Amino acid sequence: MNFVFLGMPGAGKGTQAKIISKKYNIPHISTGDILREAVANKTELGIQAKKYMDEGALVPDELVVSLVKERIIQPDCEKGFILDGFPRNLEQAKILEEMLEEIKKTLDAVFFFSLDEEVVVKRLTARRVCSNCGAVYNMIYNPPKVEGVCDICGGRLITRDDDKEETVRNRLRTYNKDTAPLIDYYKKKGLLYTIDASLSVNDVTKEIERHIKK
Ligand code: AP5
Secondary structure (H helix, E strand, O other): OOOEEOOOOOOHHHHHHHHHHHHHHOOOOHHHHHHHHHHHHHOHHHHHHHHHHHOOOOOEEEEEEEEHHHOOOOOOHHOOOEEEOOOOOOHHHHHHHHHHHHOOOOOEEEEEOOOOHHHHHHHHEEEEEEOOOEEEOOOOEOOOOOOOOOOOOOEEOOOHHHOOOOHHHHHHHHHHHOOOOHHHHHHHHEEEEEEEOOOHHHHHHHHHHHHHHH
16 A cells, blocks of 8 residues: 655645554655654754745755655555655656665555645645644644644644745645646556545545545
């Protein structure tokens, strides 16, 4: 079960990847999470990546590719993995194919989360993330029981730096220019499954599972 979750920022890829990862016991590999951790720890990678992330641009391929390469050869990926946020352009998609070929694996499905841009802006500007455990909330669709406090661990909820409306709009421009061409790329390979990401979290999960079970 080697999956890619593809779609606009805020389409719900991370939310669903966490659920599917738990249910099917396969790791959730989010390049965004790995990069944010590097930024928080002020590592060399984090220092270089930060300026691109703050602008809503893509981090250069050479910084991202090696992260994924190291991660998918780990033993916990033997049964499968979910790539969330990678690949993000045609170059990365081709590199992924080569990487998988080297380790004698293939992709089983690319789930494309389809959603309207204005819904994305609404979702992202209302997103809050736990600074301790990473749980994701939404002030409109899935608010915490106590404002500003994580239901799970009691950690402080924060707004991601790149969830300001201006940066969200830049991320959408980057998505349309660099990432959207992947939809056709994977459709031609017969790997694309389109998911209606405007449904509730539960219904989106059901849609994904319907395809997995097939
Ligand atoms: P990354 O972290 O990958 O961000 P993204 O792709 O923009 O996606 P998001 O995490 O914003 O959204 P999501 O689809 O996971 O939505 P979520 O589930 O949280 O990347 C960040 C940056 O890192 C990039 O801009 C780039 O600079 C860099 N980067 C990362 N990967 C890279 C790569 N491969 N190459 C180069 N650079 C890279 O949901 C959003 C909100 O909606 C939440 O509040 C959630 O609670 C809510 N929600 C979710 N589902 C539903 C639903 N069904 N109904 C209602 N609300 C919902």
